[in-house]
Amino acid sequence: MTKAELIEQVAKANKGLSKRAVEGLLNVAFKEIAKGIKKNKRFVVPGFGTFKVRDRAERKGRNPKTGEEIMIPASRTVGFKPAPALKGSL
Numbered sequence: 001m002t003k004a005e006l007i008e009q010v011a012k013a014n015k016g017l018s019k020r021a022v023e024g025l026l027n028v029a030f031k032e033i034a035k036g037i038k039k040n041k042r043f044v045v046p047g048f049g050t051f052k053v054r055d056r057a058e059r060k061g062r063n064p065k066t067g068e069e070i071m072i073p074a075s076r077t078v079g080f081k082p083a084p085a086l087k088g089s090l
Contacts, residue, residue: 037078049082 001009007026011019033051036043042052054077061072082090 045083047083047085049080049086052079052081053077054079 003026007019007022010026011017011022014022017025033043037051037053042050044050056075056077058074059072061070062068063070
């Protein structure tokens with residue numbers, strides 16, 4: 001599902017809201033989720049799951065063009081762990 005499809009579905013489910021209003025609400029929600037992840041290193045949505053900052057160790061990789069072995073530097077990323085309710089419904 002794309003963001004546009006999500007906006008359309010939410011607007012359809014809430015007849016009083018325009019697509020523009022829904023898009024504004026989603027943009028604010030995503031910004032606040034990102035702030036929460038940056039500040040607290042995690043963001044929990046009960047019944048949906050947990051977004052958490054994860055550290056990736058330095059690792060070996062391979063240049064796909066030349067086949068040469070390279071070292072990929074350590075980095076940080078965001079991981080997602082679904083809640084049991086969501087995982088069970090899949």
